[in-house]
Amino acid sequence: MPWRLSGLLLAGFLAASPQTAAAQQRDLSGSITRADDGRPIADATITVVGGAATTRSGANGRFSLAIPRGGSIQILVRAIGFVRQQVTVEPNQSTLDLKLTADVFKLEEVVVTGQQTGVSRRNAATSSSVVDGSAVSRVATPALDKALAGRVAGANIQSNSGAPGSGAQIIIRGTNTINAAADPLIVVDGVIYSNATVPTGLYTATGSSGNPISGAAQDDGANRLADLNPNDIERIEVLKSAAASSIYGSKAANGVLVITTRRGAAGKTRAELTQRVGFSSLLRGFKPRAFTVAEAKDVFSTDDATLAPFLVNGQLPVYDHLKEVAGNKPMAYETVFSLSGGSETTRFYTSLEVKNEGGIIGHTGSQRQAIRINLDQKLTNSLKLKLSNGFARSQADRGFTNNDNLGASVTYALAYIPSFIPLKQNADGSWPAPAFTYAGANPLQTAALATNDEQVLRNTSAATLDWFAHQGERSSLQLIAAGGADFFSQNAQVFSPPELFFEAAKSNPGTATRANAQSRYLNWNLNAIHIYSPASAAWRASTSFGAQYEDRLLDRSSATARGLLPGQSNIDKGAVFGEQIELNTKERTFALYGQEEFLAFREKLLITGGLRAERSSVFGNTDRYYLFPKFAASYRFPELLGQGADLKLRAAYGHIGNQPLFGQKYTVLSGRNTISGNATTVVGGTAGSPDIRPERTKEIEVGLDGSLLHNRASFEITAFRRNTYDLLLSRTPAPSSGYTTQFLNGGQLRNWGLEVALGVTPVQSRSFRWESRNTFQLVRNKVIDLPIPDFRPFGAGFGLAYGEFFIQKGRPINQIIGTTGFDANGDPIVSFLGTSTPDFKIGFSNDVSWKALTIGMLWDWQKGGVAQNQTLSLYDCNQLSEDSGRPSGQARAQACLNDGIATPFVESTTYLRLREVSIEYEVPRRIAQKLFRGADAARLSLSGRNLLLFTKYTGYDPESSNFGQQAVSRNVDLGPYPPSRSFYFSVSVGF
């Protein structure tokens, strides 16, 4: 249907578009080449300034363009990755040869302003962060989001745990919701890409509690951005400002990641093979407490006879259980092969990735196999078809970690076992049952025998049909129809065999859970873009409008069996059936939008206005269109700071939304209860909100951008303030109504902050080059208004004695409060202990090249912020911290065991982390050709991820989230998978 429609659309536009008279023209031809090595630049755009005539250079860098006759004209030459050049062509000049220099800081790029429109970054009226694909794939990364950490000013990216294939969360411009979706919208080649986290069902083994809406919440699930091969990525644009993401409407309140994958270039077919081999090892963790017999007798209220079997040479030995469990140094490898090339009409990019990453806890690890085929076909001179297809299989076994109530979590149980207890497998294959432990658990046995496996098959396809319906001297009309589908199916198995000691203690030993999920996202959009410039070329107006449709479906089901047959993990081999869940969601959204961009005063002034009207099945009133307007303006001051400099002031205002969750508008009956074997329904307890509407964020941002010394230095400073209204909340109605909760919209949050991106090339010579990219971000936030009493958000924590999140009017949204002492009456004094939002974050990325050698480093510094270190509270309550025998440890044990004081367990998350290091050597061409037959380039590199972490935080990692993806209750460290550092050696060969 979209294709037929686009034809109709065209008919409409042609009728309306202004007709242009043919003017007298002359030819200009020439070549565009690189300034550094003279190689031709393909696909450079050559345009007449102020006019509509445009062309692109071919694979050989050559071009030819019809330009107006008579008088000198200005020609602008742009190419992706190069600094633009504007030159004057004299009346009699017919050839033009230009050399372009590399654009290190991406100042020349076109940044997204709409579904299918963009504007040169030098004019952009909103802050934009663009990350080059090579930056995220240079050092092997488990998933794209982790590779973005420290690279984007305004995005706080943190891992949920150290597990291979674990989840991560991207928080853009603060916490803009309490209960609605907290992660950004992800768009890959125009397809909305699901970033859902589907739990494996680990909670059936650990007994950790869940969320009635989304099910299990403490399973350390992976968000499915993990299925995207980072090596395929050309660029990532992070839309942070409301005015930029407004075009994505009611799912864009947390920002948008616009990801473009690599595509072929016309010319010789290029093949590239990269082989990486590496390993990882434990980064840090809790050290064992050494016990004397007297201390052990005291702590465990036991006697000499009980301790006698443990004595070695008359003393209690010290086993480092964490090293026994998580001390593996597993191998990792990744093979990436890509083939790209094509002709003027057909271009292709294909790639293959096979990746395998072991986990530092035995029997854990993750894999990914990915295939991508991207095809560009020029159907006619004005009609282009772009096809993209990515297929991936991801598999991960993250083991048993995180919060626990039954003894299943390995890292949780470790906090209960004194160092003198042997855990290692006996010679006969049996396992020692620890005399002192949690729920009978032997974590080494659990790690060896338990399974927490998930497999995902995913296919994402996109197609774009781009038609230059009309291209005249003064105006052009482009029609774009794009659509795509993103499917994945996830199959998870949690198997906790009956012989595990903590299972054997249950009445029905052995737990097996099967969890399946199906996700289907479909979307299409139709766009018309009309560009008009008057004969005087004084201004240019781009008008675009279109329609967008999305259909999202996520079906989940899981079933659990207990009392398993030995050796059997099938869920039909249990004695009793446990938790059964089926949760299906289906959402549809349709939007119309229009946008006007006005560029005037020799491309110095840009004014943009836009409006999106959106209706969705999740809104209470499904017929109503909600409006999301935006306005933005920028003004450039070229050469104000000297020659080759550019300065720009900008301001933007926009509205964006956050959709209600599926089902929040309905009041349902509870149908889960039976009586005397009869099925029944009773009132559901939760009353829906029939008029529920999206949360609405209104943001104003102002900024100052500049570049100096011909783009050798650039800066971008942005200040923003965003207010979120109509929060999706739940209140407690009068219990006499018969309902216990009711959804409603109301309240207000505020986030404000400052973002700075600074790029410098201090040295730039033929043999030596130093590029430095730095980001700074600072966010503050506050609950301005709440129509309901202050409340504990979901996953707030484990009581005021340990520190908890608390949503309170007039206070920071992410505040952690806790008991800090007692007043004269003996009542607890509850105080503010900090916020999970850091004071500021700074990312330092430096690349230094000397001849063929390049050394790159990415440092990430976070100042302030606090986390709930509940892992420490476990060790302290059990008096098993390394210093529990000394006054410092005894004081914390006292706080935990007797006083119920939270202060020691809410710790600062200030850290300095060396996220990435790489040392690359570009093998001289001659040698490369000798080493690898047919090769024309080869690169060797040594790289490492997460190598150093300097922090006073005493838990596993200041970046932890027991509850996974959360708007508020992040930074809860409760027995997460321990963090690791990884090293890689890689060889890349280009053919």
Added chain:
Amino acid sequence: MRLLSMHTATTLLAGLTLGCGSFDILNSNDPSEADLLTNPTPSKISVAGTGLFVGARAGVTGEIWILGSYGREGVNLLGNNQPDYQEPFFGPIQQQRTVAWGAEFNNIRSANIFLAALAKTTQLSPAQKSAGVGLAQTLKALALFKVIAVRGKLGAPVDVDRPLSQDPAPFLTEDGVYNYIRALLDSAKTNLGAGSAAEFPLVLPGGFSDFATPAEFLKFARGLAAKAEVFHGSAGCGTTCYQRALTELSGSFLNLDPGSLAFGPYYDFSSGPGDAPNGLSDPLNGAGFFALRVNQTDAQLQPSGDMDQRVLDKIADATRDPPQTVGGFPITGELKFTIYLAGGRSNTAAGIPILKNEELILLGAEANLGIGNKAAAITYLNFVRQNAGGLAPTTLTPASPTAALLDEVLYNRRYSLLWEQGARWIDARRHNRLSTIPVIVPDGAVPAEVPIPEAECQARNLTAPCRPAGN
């Protein structure tokens, strides 16, 4: 040309929206309340009707052990939640304010939804609809009765069948609530009568197998009305209500048959899929609920010298070794209730009586005492004393003071209804005899009432513990 393009554009937009699929997507994960109300088929009505029995039992076990702790029948020594033993023995009541409130009003909402669906359906006969209405009204009355029985002078809201967008229903006085219950049960009587020839449009659970026709169910409804009248009588209504109680009893299943003392409807429990187990079925070696020694020391003796047979039947020594204790709390778990056990072991399918013949007989005694017919009261009392307690007839005579006879009524209610509804504390409260309940623990206190839940106060912009104006 321009006109044509406008027309094309309009057609296009209409076409686009149509091409998108329906936006009215139902939540398929749970049955919809609106669907039951707009499209009430007999099968949906049936499951919603049976659901009223799920709602009716929802709060019962909690009410029994909490009110039973107030009346010093037993104690919860699980020890995982301090207020469980702290509040009943020392006060003040905070966490337990929700007792006999949330679950009860939940079921009243379920009943009102069921009634609305029933009123709408055209697929049931008028007689079947009447029978269903009568049943739902009776269960509504039961829920509201439980609310007022523990709150007394605080009163309660009754006009709760209103949308959430409206203000919460206003509080009525205790008298007003009892009058409302009377009207509800009178209407139930009419409706059950009108439906007497029909079958209920729902499946009644096992505990109601003897009350599964409208005519039999009416006997339960009248018995419940009698109980409400007796309670209303002790709440100030006096003779009028006691007289009405006697009339209601005559229509109930009261039966002076020594073999039928336990006859009556029961709350159902089981460990089947989706069902609720009887949480009070804590085995002799269990660490949960314990009977207090005072049940034995207060018991009258049988002619043989044994304790009241009801104590022997309902209480046994705990077998847990060492005996269950909770740090900082002075009561040790020594005795166990055996009424919900089978051979000393847990029986999660044990039913809990809602209203049994033995109680109807004692209500007869109390009502007769209320109207001054002491001789009839003594007849009823002696029937229970002899057949349930194995005791000799009372030495009291029609000449004895009313207060002494009331003591005897309350003694028998205490032991006949032990660990079944918190009767001792409720009775002491309504007869202003809370001081007769020993505090047992040093510096302890017996709660005077169950306050209004905090959320109910907050919804009315009142600070908890709140006392509705005028009550």
